[in-house]
Amino acid sequence: MKKKVLIIGTGLAGLSTALRLSTDGYEVEMIEKYHRPGGRLNLLEKNGFKFDMAPTFFSMSYEFKELAEYCRMPMPFEFVELDPLYAVHFEGDSRSYLIYKNLKKLAAEFQSVEPDMERKVARFLKAAGEIFHDTENIVIKQNFDSLFSYLLQLTRVPIKHGPKMFYSMWREMEKNFDSFEVKVIFSLVGFFLGATPFDTPAVYSMLNYTELVHDGYHNVKGGMYKIVEGMVAELDKRGVKMHFGVEVDRFEKNHSGISAFVDKTGKRWDADLFVVNADAASFRGQVMGRPKFSPEKLDSKKWTLAPLTIYLGLDTKVKNMYHHNYFLRRNFKEYAHKIFKNSIKLDKPYYYVNIQSMHNPDYAPEGKESVFILCPVPDLRYKSDWSDAEEIADAIVKDMGERTGFDFAAHTETRIVYHPKHWESMFNLYRGSGLGLAHDLNQVGGFRPANKDEEFNNLYYTGASTIPGTGLPMTVISSRLVTERIHKDHGHLSKK
Structure with missing residues (x-):
């Protein structure tokens, strides 16, 4: 008989794990709080505009190729390499710097400020x-x-x-x-x-090295959500069922381990094995009730910055901008030291802008543009009141217009703003942290929450806050590592 695996969460790590385990003969079922799969790798649609909700590029493309080979399937999406990688705009500087993989071209960009740059x-x-x-x-x-x-x-x-x-x-x-x-x-x-x-x-x-030499950065033809759509289509062929609007809040156990998770409506979700693609730290505290991951313990850990995201649907095309853009200022040290704990005003923040319909024209109606803006901000431990989110967004859009000479505000016909409370609510991101646990020495490798549960032999974790860490390719690697764990403990059910 097949062993059944329940995967809680349909982020990239969860989807990758589902593909691997279904390849290895396991019966897989998935549940998800959000209304569609993908986790933070998701899609937002409004008034004919489409927006990648969070990730807009990735590195280490060979990890996706490894996944496809492991699962004996064609690549579920088509990716395109970015070169230049991105543009950087400094406050008070009339020019922008394009970051090329070609070192001669890169050095030429900085010849006026960094002599002997190529060497x-x-x-x-x-x-x-x-x-x-x-x-x-x-x-x-x-x-x-x-x-x-x-x-x-x-x-x-x-x-x-x-x-x-x-x-x-x-x-x-x-x-x-x-x-x-x-x-x-x-x-x-x-x-x-x-x-x-x-x-x-x-x-x-x-x-x-990974961005400039080893593999570079890649975008996906048709938009980043094509990654999810391609993986879900393959899982559908394999009979993997997904259920949405499901949030677990407790578990049941028996003599052999976890017997079921129970959602907020009281419905039981049973299986032989369980893989959690929610945050590996906060899930242990909030659902498993582990004292080591109590709110006080979690709050004492280092978490990544939270996202303030702005999605603009413009009534015309943007000129003289690259696909990926960073807008920075000259107070870099002060800003970096103060942004985490909300000890600097957010009227002039640092931010990233992705002109999404530039590479994917179907993301906007003809002659129009979809624009994604990400501003890393303090998480909810340090800034719990986001009633000023629209004002901060106004300031960012105005600043972007002044620095590019294009009036984004005047040409905006659709606008959506998500602040950290939205992100916490949509995807159970702890305190609204955008990428889970940070990567200082005390929170990497063996110091990071393990991908196998401390108490139950049939409970595992995958995703950003377990090993190896955050980022799209890292979560694909995470799916491989947790699959190896399961094989070690419970074996292959089919021959490769």
């Missing part, structure tokens, strides 16, 4: 690449049975990388570059992790 970048990326390749299979793609096994595994990493675990990404930039602009731009990957370069270890400079 410096080549040296920096060589060191970053060594970190990536020396840790990818030793740390990133490994399960750990205990904290000791994690620390033991770290001893296999060449000792030369050790110091970079103990100083910041910003210091690494200062060691390699002179100009403010280059140091800020190359440290943006810290913000991709939902943190800042001042509290992100220097080892994460390996992400600069």
Whole structure:
């Protein structure tokens, strides 16, 4: 008889795990709080406009290829490489900087502020690449049975990388570059992790290598939600059932482990095995009732910044902007140190803008444009009142117009604003944190919430707040690691 797996949550990690386990002969059923699958990798539609709700690009495309090969299926979506990767606009600077993978073109962009840029970048990326390749299979793609096994595994990493675990990404930039602009731009990957370069270890400079050398960034033909649609179509072929509007709040157990989860209507969802694609830390506290993950314990952890997202439907096309854009200011250190705890005004924030219909024309009616804006903001621990969200959005849209010479406000015919309370409510994001637990030394690898439950042998976790961490490719790797766990404990049900 087939063993049945219930997956709680249909984010990318949950969908990937469902594909792997259904390939391996398990019967899979999925439940989801939101009204459609995808988690944060979702789609918003209004008045003929479409918007990617959160992720707008990804790296490490080979992880998706590995998933497709494992599951013996064609790639469920088509991706396109970005080059240039993105544009960066600094306050008070009339020009923008395009970030190219080609180092000669990249150096030419910065020749006026960073002499000898090509040599410096080549040296920096060589060191970053060594970190990536020396840790990818030793740390990133490994399960750990205990904290000791994690620390033991770290001893296999060449000792030369050790110091970079103990100083910041910003210091690494200062060691390699002179100009403010280059140091800020190359440290943006810290913000991709939902943190800042001042509290992100220097080892994460390996992400600069993944973006500029190893694989680059990719967008999806037809929009990011095509990832979800393609995976769901394949799961449908395999008979995997999905149920929406379902939120679990308690569990039942028997002598062999968890017997069922119970949703807020009282309906039981039983299975042989359970995989949780909700936040691995907050679920343990809020549903499993673990003292180690009580509200006080959770609040003492480091969480990633929360999202304030703005979706604009414009009545005309935008000119003189690239697909992906960062709008930054000159108070970088002050802003980074103060934004987490809401100790700086949000009237002039840093933000990211994606002109979504530029690469995917069907995201907007003909002659119009769909625009996505993301502003990382304090989570609900530090800013619980978001009655000013529309005012902050007004300021961002106005600032963007002044800095680009295009009046976004005047051309807006559709606008939606989601603040951290919305994100917390829609996807059970703890305190509205956008990417789950942060990635400081005390919350990575064996220090991160494990992907196997501490008490029950048939309960597992996958997603951003367990190993290996946050980001689309990381959650695909997470699905592989949890599948390996299940195979180790319960075996393959079909021959590969």
